[in-house]
Every structure is written in C-alpha cells, then in structure tokens.
Amino acid sequence: xxxxxxxxxxxxxxxxxxxxxxxxxxxxxxxxxxxxxxxxxxxxxxxxxxxxxxxxxxxxxxxxxxxxxxxxxxxxxxxxxxxxxxxxxxxxxxxxxxxxxxxxxxxxxxxxxxxxxxxxxxxxxxxxxxxxxxxxxxxxxxxxxxxxxxxxxxxxxxxxxxxxxxxxxxxxxxxxxxxxxxxxxxxxxxxxxxxxxxxxxxxxxxxxxxxxxxxxxxxxxxxxxxxxxxxxxxxxxxxxxxxxxxxxxxxxxxxxxxxxxxxxxxxxxxxxxxxxxxxxxxxxxxxx
Amino acid sequence: xxxxxxxxxxxxxxxxxxxxxxxxxxxxxxxxxxxxxxxxxxxxxxxxxxxxxxxxxxxxxxxxxxxxxxxxxxxxxxxxxxxxxxxxxxxxxxxxxxxxxxxxxxxxxxxxxxxxxxxxxxxxxxxxxxxxxxxxxxxxxxxxx
Amino acid sequence: xxxxxxxxxxxxxxxxxxxxxxxxxxxxxxxxxxxxxxxxxxxxxxxxxxxxxxxxxxxxxxxxxxxxxxxxxxxxxxxxxxxxxxxxxxxxxxxxxxxxxxxxxxxxxxxxxxxxxxxxxxxxxxxxxxxxxxxxxxxxxxxxxxxxxxxxxxxxxxxxxxxxxxxxxxxxxxxxxxxxxxxxxxxxxxxxxxxxxxxxxxxxxxxx
Numbered sequence: 001x002x003x004x005x006x007x008x009x010x011x012x013x014x015x016x017x018x019x020x021x022x023x024x025x026x027x028x029x030x031x032x033x034x035x036x037x038x039x040x041x042x043x044x045x046x047x048x049x050x051x052x053x054x055x056x057x058x059x060x061x062x063x064x065x066x067x068x069x070x071x072x073x074x075x076x077x078x079x080x081x082x083x084x085x086x087x088x089x090x091x092x093x094x095x096x097x098x099x100x101x102x103x104x105x106x107x108x109x110x111x112x113x114x115x116x117x118x119x120x121x122x123x124x125x126x127x128x129x130x131x132x133x134x135x136x137x138x139x140x141x142x143x144x145x146x147x148x149x150x151x152x153x154x155x156x157x158x159x160x161x162x163x164x165x166x167x168x169x170x171x172x173x174x175x176x177x178x179x180x181x182x183x184x185x186x187x188x189x190x191x192x193x194x195x196x197x198x199x200x201x202x203x204x205x206x207x208x209x210x211x212x213x214x215x216x217x218x219x220x221x222x223x224x225x226x227x228x229x230x231x232x233x234x235x236x237x238x239x240x241x242x243x244x245x246x247x248x249x250x251x252x253x254x255x256x257x258x259x260x261x262x263x264x265x266x267x268x269x270x271x272x273x274x275x276x277x278x279x280x281x282x283x284x285x286x287x288x
Numbered sequence: 289x290x291x292x293x294x295x296x297x298x299x300x301x302x303x304x305x306x307x308x309x310x311x312x313x314x315x316x317x318x319x320x321x322x323x324x325x326x327x328x329x330x331x332x333x334x335x336x337x338x339x340x341x342x343x344x345x346x347x348x349x350x351x352x353x354x355x356x357x358x359x360x361x362x363x364x365x366x367x368x369x370x371x372x373x374x375x376x377x378x379x380x381x382x383x384x385x386x387x388x389x390x391x392x393x394x395x396x397x398x399x400x401x402x403x404x405x406x407x408x409x410x411x412x413x414x415x416x417x418x419x420x421x422x423x424x425x426x427x428x429x430x431x432x433x
Numbered sequence: 434x435x436x437x438x439x440x441x442x443x444x445x446x447x448x449x450x451x452x453x454x455x456x457x458x459x460x461x462x463x464x465x466x467x468x469x470x471x472x473x474x475x476x477x478x479x480x481x482x483x484x485x486x487x488x489x490x491x492x493x494x495x496x497x498x499x500x501x502x503x504x505x506x507x508x509x510x511x512x513x514x515x516x517x518x519x520x521x522x523x524x525x526x527x528x529x530x531x532x533x534x535x536x537x538x539x540x541x542x543x544x545x546x547x548x549x550x551x552x553x554x555x556x557x558x559x560x561x562x563x564x565x566x567x568x569x570x571x572x573x574x575x576x577x578x579x580x581x582x583x584x585x586x587x588x589x590x591x592x593x594x595x596x597x598x599x600x601x602x603x604x605x606x607x608x609x610x611x612x613x614x615x616x617x618x619x620x621x622x623x624x625x626x627x628x629x630x631x632x633x634x635x636x637x638x639x640x641x
Contacts, residue, residue, distance in 0.1 A: 264345060
C-alpha cells in the first residue's frame with residue numbers, strides 16, 4: 001500500500017485507519033464528497049501526496065493544516081486532487097447515458113406539444129460538458145428528433161466562456177470520443193486541433209452567471225435538467241445551500257439535478273428527492 | 289465491560305448469529321456512533337455494514353441496496369430520521385425494509401412519532417453491544433423462532 | 434437539427450427588466466398561504482425585509498414543509514446579526530426533528546453572532562437541548578467553543594450528552610483534549626458506548 005517516498009526519513013508512508021476515518025469525515029462535512037472503504041487506496045495516495053507537497057511531517061499535522069488553514073488553499077488543493085480536476089469530452093459519460101435513457105424519457109412525458117426541453121450546464125467551463133451533452137443526445141437519444149432541445153451553458157468566468165464559444169480543443173480533450181463522433185461534429189483546422197462545427201456551436205446559448213447571485217439565478221427558469229458537477233464542493237456550507245435553493249427555483253417541477261461523481265446532495269440541501277436510475281443517482285425537484 | 293459471559297461473542301449460541309451475512313445500513317451523523325455500531329455488528333456479529341450520514345444519504349444507499357435492516361438515528365442534518373422513514377415507506381422499491389430507530393429521545397411522544405411513521409423497533413441510547421446484536425439478529429430474522 | 438438555441442433574453446442575466454420590489458403585505462400574507470409553492474416563494478422574497486426576522490422565526494415554528502423551512506432558515510443566516518440568531522435559538526427545542534437541526538445548522542453557519550446563544554444553550558437544563566447545541570460547535574462560531582465543551586464535559590452527568598460532546602471534540606479537539614476525555618471514564622459509571630467514544634476519540638485527536 002505504501003508509496004515510494006523521496007522525502008526525508010520523517011515523512012509518513014501510510015495512513016492509519018483512524019486517520020482515514022477522520023479525513024473522510026472532514027472532507028464529507030466540508031465538501032459533500034463521500035468516499036467509502038473501496039476508495040481507500042486512492043484516498044491514501046492523495047493524502048500522502050499532499051503531505052509531501054505541503055511539507056508537513058505527519059498525516060495528523062496535515063489534517064490539522066486542512067482544518068485550520070483559513071485561506072482555504074489546502075482544501076482546494078486536496079479537492080482538486082480528489083476529483084482529478086480536469087475537463088474533457090464525455091467525462092463521466094454514465095450520466096449522459098442516464099440523461100438519454102432515463103431522465104429525458106421521464107421529462108418529456110409531461111411536455112406539451114412544442115414545449116422545449118431545457119438543459120443547463122453550470123458551470124460549463126471551456127465547453128466540453130455542454131457540447132458532450134449535445135453530441136450524446138444527437139447520437140443516443142432515440143426521441144431527439146421529436147423535441148426542441150435547448151442547451152444553456154453558464155460560467156462565472158468570461159475567459160472560459162469565450163473559449164467555450166470558440167470550441168477549439170486539443171488531443172487530450174477529445175481522446176475519449178469515438179472516431180465517428182469526431183468526424184461528425186469536429187473540424188481539423190490544424191493536425192493537433194479539433195474545432196466544434198459551426199452548426200453545433202451556434203446552437204448552444206453561452207451566458208455568464210454567478211451561481212451565488214440569487215438575482216441572476218432567478219432569471220433562469222423552466223429548466224428540465226441541470227448538470228452541476230464538481231462546483232459545489234468548492235463552496236462553503238451556506239453558499240452551497242443557497243445555490244441548491246436557487247437551482248430548485250430554476251427547475252420546473254419534476255426537473256432534475258445531476259451532480260459529479262462522488263458528490264452527494266446529502267451534505268448540501270434537503271430540497272430534492274433522491275432518484276436512482278440504472279445508470280446513476282440523480283436528484284429531483286418533486287413534481288407537485 | 290460486563291463481567292457476565294457474552295453468548296454472542298463466545299459464539300457458542302449459534303441461534304443468534306445470522307445464517308448468512310446480512311447487510312445493515314447504519315444511519316447517524318455522529319461518526320463515533322457509526323463506528324460503535326460497526327464494531328459491535330461487523331465482527332464477530334457477522335454482518336456486512338454500510339454507513340450513511342443522514343436521511344438523504346441513507347435513501348441513496350438504500351436504493352442501491354439491498355439491505356436486511358436499517359438502523360437510524362432521529363436527529364440528523366438535512367433529513368432527520370423520521371422524515372427518512374416516512375420517505376422510505378412511500379418509496380416503492382424499499383418501502384418494506386425493517387427499520388430500527390435509535391435515539392437519545394426517550395419521551396412517550398418521541399416513541400409514538402416513530403411508530404406513526406413506520407419504525408419497527410425503537411431503542412433509547414446508549415445501547416449496549418449485546419442489545420445491538422440481539423435486536424439486530426431478531427430484526428433480520430437471524431434467530432430461531 | 435433538433436438542437437435549438439435558447440432565447441438569449443430568457444437566459445441572459447442583467448438583460449431583463451429590473452424586478453419590482455416585492456409588496457411587503459402581500460409577501461407576508463403569502464407566508465401562510467395554502468400551497469407550499471406560494472409559501473416558499475414568499476419565504477424567498479421576505480429576505481428583502483430584515484425587520485421581518487421575528488415573523489420569519491414565528492413562521493419557522495409552524496412551517497412543516499421542508500422546502501419552505503429551508504428558504505426561511507437561509508434568510509435568517511443571510512440577514513444575520515444577533516436578532517436572527519435569537520430567533521433561531523428557541524427552535525432547538527422544537528418538537529419537529531427537522532426544525533431542530535435546521536436551526537442548529539443555521540446557528541453553526543452564522544459565525545460569532547451565534548456565540549452567546551451557544552454559551553446559553555450548551556448549559557440548558559434539558560439534555561436534548563445540550564445535545565443539539567453541541568452541533569453549533571462544529572460550525573464557525575469561533576471563540577472558545579472547544580474549551581467550553583471540554584470544561585462542561587468535566588461536569589456533565591448524562592452519558593448521551595457526554596457522547597455528543599465527545600463526537601464534536603473528536604473532530605475539533607486538540608492534543609489538550611485527551612486529558613479531559615480520559616477523566617470522563619474515571620468519573621462516570623461504566624458504559625460501553627462511552628468507553629468506545631472516548632477511546633476512539635483519543636485515537637483521532639492530534640498528538641502535537
């Protein structure tokens with residue numbers, strides 16, 4: 001289990017059961033990220049990496065550093081390390097499968113003729129998620145031709161929004177995509193760049209939104225599905241509850257929220273019902 | 289520790305051991321309570337134990353089950369034990385799961401409230417290891433009649 | 434292509450017309466409306482009236498719908514200050530479990546404004562209130578909450594209250610907490626759960 005160490009002799013090379021339990025409890029209470037014993041090896045490695053990088057002498061000291069670091073920087077570092085903070089196409093694709101196989105069939109059951117299906121990617125970062133949703137639905141949702149689908153993509157950061165609108169990606173971003181998807185939805189301006197085709201880029205509404213701003217959030221209405229992955233884990237308890245409260249109000253009754261892998265609404269908000277589908281657990285604004 | 293011999297840990301009373309590993313879900317926001325129940329029931333009780341922090345996480349886990357028994361606290365953040373059991377009893381796939389509620393609340397009205405939402409057994413904390421094992425065995429049908 | 438661009442007016446924040454300030458009387462009347470959706474909308478809107486703290490608190494005592502309770506509690510946290518904390522404190526005695534914990538969590542989130550109420554509630558004559566009050570110490574109240582818990586643990590007679598304090602101290606305590614924990618075992622009658630709590634907490638405390 002122990003990692004090879006390059007540091008000084010005083011550095012720990014293992015995490016005890018009690019340290020693991022204490023770390024998981026802290027991370028869950030602080031971020032809502034939930035890890036069971038099956039993730040032990042993964043978690044231990046992340047902890048020991050951060051112990052080494054932060055230069056403390058023991059896992060216990062590292063836990064103290066996490067708890068008392070008022071800048072929140074170390075907490076951000078460990079979250080990044082736990083969630084593998086990177087974005088690429090079809091990341092955590094089981095949720096897109098859940099969208100096409102289970103969520104949307106339920107959503108459209110109560111749609112009137114001509115009423116659009118509205119899907120919101122928040123935060124959308126550089127666009128991989130909203131484009132992934134679009135491509136997945138076009139390829140995998142049997143009823144896609146029968147409904148108008150609106151995809152709205154929001155982020156607080158205008159620079160990443162500009163990049164998302166541009167839709168230009170490198171090999172790492174597109175590595176998970178099958179060739180036929182690349183052929184159908186991408187152009188190749190250069191040999192190492194892929195650009196989303198105009199028709200797809202222009203069909204997505206990109207808009208700047210600060211999720212913590214209640215007034216901005218209140219203008220988003222009648223949403224059927226919100227993808228909110230790996231954002232709330234960076235917020236404090238009150239901000240998370242506020243965002244969840246705003247999302248609830250933006251959803252149509254019966255609408256859904258999809259959180260990231262290992263994220264759970266259980267630490268965030270009591271507003272939503274838990275729904276288990278074949279591909280994923282998601283959260284629903286009760287229909288009534 | 290009680291000086292009297294413990295029939296469960298000594299293992300010579302097979303009638304209160306589960307016949308096959310039963311799965312329990314322990315629901316309590318207090319980490320030490322979860323750890324106590326786990327050590328009482330996992331070894332040598334022979335149960336497979338999962339944990340949840342509150343009612344919402346418990347619903348997530350229960351829906352991913354199956355479980356033979358849920359042990360649930362009352363006072364928990366975001367979704368309390370009573371709301372959890374009420375929701376459980378109206379959720380098709382898991383409506384019939386046996387629920388043992390454990391709480392520091394010991395007034396008649398607390399117990400009546402638990403019964404009203406569909407709790408099967410109510411135990412007042414603190415609970416001894418022997419009692420936990422005995423009642424878990426009864427509730428999971430691990431005992432002879 | 435079945436993808437259609439969403440109307441930008443509807444999605445673009447800042448582009449729409451300025452919203453009218455909600456009518457105070459109408460909002461307060463809607464707080465007791467029959468439908469939860471109406472009450473919830475009113476609960477969200479009443480944040481604009483910081484003087485409505487007492488009314489929000491009263492509504493919180495009676496409100497049964499989780500979604501409305503959540504909006505009311507978030508208001509009090511956002512409004513903040515001693516008046517909001519004072520409105521939350523009595524709810525730790527509520528007969529409804531959800532309400533009790535929502536109030537404790539809100540006080541925990543409120544920061545130093547909650548400290549005087551924590552100091553009183555953690556010494557309440559009702560052990561159930563002391564147990565709920567310990568939850569506040571997990572939050573951002575600051576001050577000497579850890580020392581307060583350690584001090585009171587040295588005198589507490591109720592095993593369930595001791596275990597609630599120990600659970601919080603296992604998370605927030607320091608190396609100095611160990612002596613207080615050990616002393617509890619010497620002082621109180623033997624109990625398996627208490628012994629387990631102390632031993633596990635000792636193994637989780639920092640050592641330096």
